[in-house]
Amino acid sequence: MRTDRTCAIPLFGLVVFAFALGASLPLSAQTAAPVTGADVYQKRCARCHDEGVSRAPARQVLQTMSAARILRTLDFGLMMAVAYPMKREERVAVANFLGTPGDDAPTSPKNPCAAGMQPLSAASAANWAGWSPDPSNNRYQNAEQAALGMAQVRHLKLKWAYGFAGDVTSFAAPTVLNGTLFVGSAGGLVQALDAKTGCVHWTFPANGPVRAAILPVHNGSSYTLVFGDLIGWVYALDAKSGKLAWKKRLEEHEATRLTGSAVALNGIVFIPAASWEETRSTDPQYECCTFRGSVTALRVRDGSLVWKSYMVDTPQKTGTNSVGVPQWGPSGAPIWSSPTVDTKRGLLYVTTGDNYSVPATSTSDAVIALNLKTGRIVWTQQTLANDAYTSACRNKGVNCPSTNGPDYDFGSSALLVHAPNGKEILVAGQKSGVVHAFDPDAKGKLLWETRVGTGGINGGVQWGMASDGQKVYAAVSDVSAVMNTAGPVGGATFDPAKGGGLTALHLEDGATAWFAPSHPCDPPKPGCSPGQSAALTLIPGVVFSPSLDGHLRAFSTEDGEMVWDFDTATTFSTVNGVPANGGSIDGAGPVIAGGMVFVNSGYPRNGGMPGNVLLAFGPE
Numbered sequence: 001m002r003t004d005r006t007c008a009i010p011l012f013g014l015v016v017f018a019f020a021l022g023a024s025l026p027l028s029a030q031t032a033a034p035v036t037g038a039d040v041y042q043k044r045c046a047r048c049h050d051e052g053v054s055r056a057p058a059r060q061v062l063q064t065m066s067a068a069r070i071l072r073t074l075d076f077g078l079m080m081a082v083a084y085p086m087k088r089e090e091r092v093a094v095a096n097f098l099g100t101p102g103d104d105a106p107t108s109p110k111n112p113c114a115a116g117m118q119p120l121s122a123a124s125a126a127n128w129a130g131w132s133p134d135p136s137n138n139r140y141q142n143a144e145q146a147a148l149g150m151a152q153v154r155h156l157k158l159k160w161a162y163g164f165a166g167d168v169t170s171f172a173a174p175t176v177l178n179g180t181l182f183v184g185s186a187g188g189l190v191q192a193l194d195a196k197t198g199c200v201h202w203t204f205p206a207n208g209p210v211r212a213a214i215l216p217v218h219n220g221s222s223y224t225l226v227f228g229d230l231i232g233w234v235y236a237l238d239a240k241s242g243k244l245a246w247k248k249r250l251e252e253h254e255a256t257r258l259t260g261s262a263v264a265l266n267g268i269v270f271i272p273a274a275s276w277e278e279t280r281s282t283d284p285q286y287e288c289c290t291f292r293g294s295v296t297a298l299r300v301r302d303g304s305l306v307w308k309s310y311m312v313d314t315p316q317k318t319g320t321n322s323v324g325v326p327q328w329g330p331s332g333a334p335i336w337s338s339p340t341v342d343t344k345r346g347l348l349y350v351t352t353g354d355n356y357s358v359p360a361t362s363t364s365d366a367v368i369a370l371n372l373k374t375g376r377i378v379w380t381q382q383t384l385a386n387d388a389y390t391s392a393c394r395n396k397g398v399n400c401p402s403t404n405g406p407d408y409d410f411g412s413s414a415l416l417v418h419a420p421n422g423k424e425i426l427v428a429g430q431k432s433g434v435v436h437a438f439d440p441d442a443k444g445k446l447l448w449e450t451r452v453g454t455g456g457i458n459g460g461v462q463w464g465m466a467s468d469g470q471k472v473y474a475a476v477s478d479v480s481a482v483m484n485t486a487g488p489v490g491g492a493t494f495d496p497a498k499g500g501g502l503t504a505l506h507l508e509d510g511a512t513a514w515f516a517p518s519h520p521c522d523p524p525k526p527g528c529s530p531g532q533s534a535a536l537t538l539i540p541g542v543v544f545s546p547s548l549d550g551h552l553r554a555f556s557t558e559d560g561e562m563v564w565d566f567d568t569a570t571t572f573s574t575v576n577g578v579p580a581n582g583g584s585i586d587g588a589g590p591v592i593a594g595g596m597v598f599v600n601s602g603y604p605r606n607g608g609m610p611g612n613v614l615l616a617f618g619p620e
Contacts, residue, residue, distance in 0.1 A: 037097020067099030076186040076209040084279035088254045109200035110577040119201045122179020126594035130215040131261035135341035137413040139466040146539040147595035152619035159618045160198040163578030168610040170602035173213035173588030184210025198575040202242035213261035228258025246303040261338040272335035281390035281399035288399040289331035289356035290315045309375035311363045321398040332356035333364045337413040353409030355388040381444035408432040412464040419507035429461025448510035452503040464535030471504045475532035492607020496524035499531035516560035527609035535589035546585035568601035584608030
C-alpha cells in the first residue's frame with residue numbers, strides 16, 4: 001500500500017498470528033458516503049502491489065489471506081504508518097476487497113495452564129490493577145505489594161518471556177491480580193497468563209488493538225475486566241473465564257482511539273477517549289476536524305451510560321481548506337491517559353491534548369477537574385493557549401491549522417500527591433518538557449513549574465511520571481529525529497546521543513533533587529534512541545525507567561545512581577514457543593507485584609525498534 005507520496009515496503013510476507021475476531025469486521029459509525037474496497041485499492045495500494053515494487057506482495061498473494069489478517073496489519077502491524085490517513089471504513093473495505101471472508105483458523109495456546117490451575121487462585125494477593133496501583137496515578141507500589149527491595153533489584157534475572165505472535169509492537173500495560181497477569185496486544189488478543197510461569201489460562205479476541213491497561217473491578221465473588229481498544233470499543237469480561245459480559249462503542253466518531261486506562265469507583269467506570277484524527281488530516285480531502293475529547297462514565301454491571309462529558313463544544317463549519325474541502329472547529333482536546341480519582345473532593349482529573357483545528361479552546365493542553373457524579377467541568381487550568389496542530393503541519397499540508405502547534409499536549413496522567421509538608425497537590429508533566437504543580441483546593445491554581453527537558457512534538461514528558469510522596473520523578477523523550485509517518489515501520493535514524501534524562505524534583509517547590517543523564521546508543525543502530533518516553537514505575541528506594549534503546553534501567557531514588565540494567569532489544573526463547581524479540585520500550589512502563597517485574601518491549605511507531613515480547617523478571 002502507499003500514501004500519496006510514497007510506496008510502502010513489505011509487509012504481509014511475515015507470518016501473522018491469526019485468531020477469531022467474530023463474524024464481522026467493525027464498521028465506521030461516521031461514513032459520510034459509501035466507500036468501495038476497489039476504489040480504496042486503486043487510490044492507495046495499486047501502485048505498489050500491482051506494479052511489482054520490490055518486496056511488496058502482489059495482489060494475488062494478498063487475495064490468499066483473510067480479511068481480518070489484512071485489517072490487523074493496517075491497524076497496528078507493519079502497514080500502520082501507511083494506513084494512518086485512512087478512515088476506518090476504508091481499511092475495512094480494502095481488507096474485505098482483498099482478503100478471504102472472516103479470519104484465519106484460531107490457534108490454540110501452545111502453553112496452556114494445567115487443568116488444575118485456575119485464574120485468580122494464587123496465594124499471593126500482591127496486585128497492580130490498571131494503570132497505577134491506586135487511583136491517584138502515582139505509579140508507586142509499596143513494599144508489601146512489591147515484595148522487592150534495592151538488594152533484590154540489583155540481582156533481577158529474566159524468569160520467562162512470552163511472544164505476541166505476528167505483532168511488531170508490544171505496548172500494552174499489564175495488570176496483575178491474585179497471581180494472574182492480564183495483558184492486551186497490538187493484534188487485539190487479550191491474554192490471561194499465570195504470573196509466575198507465563199502459562200495461558202484463556203484468550204479473548206477484541207475488535208482492535210488493545211493498548212490500555214485492563215482494569216479489574218470487584219464484582220461479588222469475582223472480578224469484571226474493563227478495557228478499551230484502539231478503534232473505540234469498550235469491553236467487560238469475566239476475569240475467571242474470559243467470557244464477554246458486554247461491549248459497546250464509546251463514540252460515534254470513526255477515528256476514536258482508546259489509549260487511556262479506565263478507573264472505577266463504586267461500580268462506575270470512567271473511560272477517556274482520544275483519536276486518530278490528527279493523522280487523518282494528512283489527506284487533503286479529509287474534512288478536518290470533528291473529534292471531541294471526552295470522558296464517559298458507565299455502569300460496570302451492564303455498560304449503561306451514567307454521564308458523558310466532552311472537552312470541546314460541537315464543531316461547526318468554519319470554511320474550506322485550499323483545495324475546497326470543508327473545515328470544522330473546534331475539535332480535539334483528546335484524553336490520552338488514565339483519569340485520576342479524588343474522592344475527598346468528589347472530583348475526577350483529566351489531562352488533555354491539543355486542538356486539531358481553529359478556533360482553539362481553553363480546554364486543550366489543560367488539567368481539568370470534573371464532578372465525579374455528573375461529569376460537569378468544575379475547573380480548568382490551561383498551560384498553553386492556542387495549541388492547534390495536526391500531522392499535516394509536518395509537511396505544511398492544507399489541513400494544518402493557522403496556529404501550527406507547537407503540539408505540546410499532555411500525554412500522561414495528573415498525579416494526586418501528598419507532599420511532605422502535608423499538602424495535597426496535583427502534578428502533571430507536559431510534552432513541552434515542563435512539570436507543573438497545581439493546588440486542587442484553589443481550582444487548580446499553579447503552585448510551581450520546572451523545566452526538565454527541551455520538549456517538542458515527540459519530546460518532553462510523554463507517558464507518565466511517578467511519585468513516592470517525597471519527590472516526583474520525570475523522564476523525557478526529546479528524541480532528535482522526525483516521526484515516521486509513511487513507509488517502513490521502525491528503523492529511524494535518531495541521534496544516538498541526544499534525548500532522554502531522568503529528573504527528581506522536590507514536591508514542595510519543584511526544585512531539582514538530582515538528575516540522571518541518558519545513556520547513548522552503543523553502538524548506534526537504526527531505531528535506537530536514548531529517549532525515555534515510557535512511563536516510570538516506583539517501589540521504595542528504586543525508580544524504573546525504560547528507554548527507546550530497549551534498556552530497562554533502575555535508579556536509586558536517593559541520588560539517581562543506576563543500580564540495574566537489562567537490554568531487552570534482543571531475541572528471546574519464549575514459554576509459548578512464539579519467535580520473539582524486544583525493541584524500543586514506549587508507552588506503558590514496567591509493572592511490579594509479588595516480587596516480579598513485567599514489561600513489554602517493542603515500539604516502532606515513531607521510528608523505534610520493533611518487538612513482540614512480554615518479559616518477566618524476578619530475583620535470583
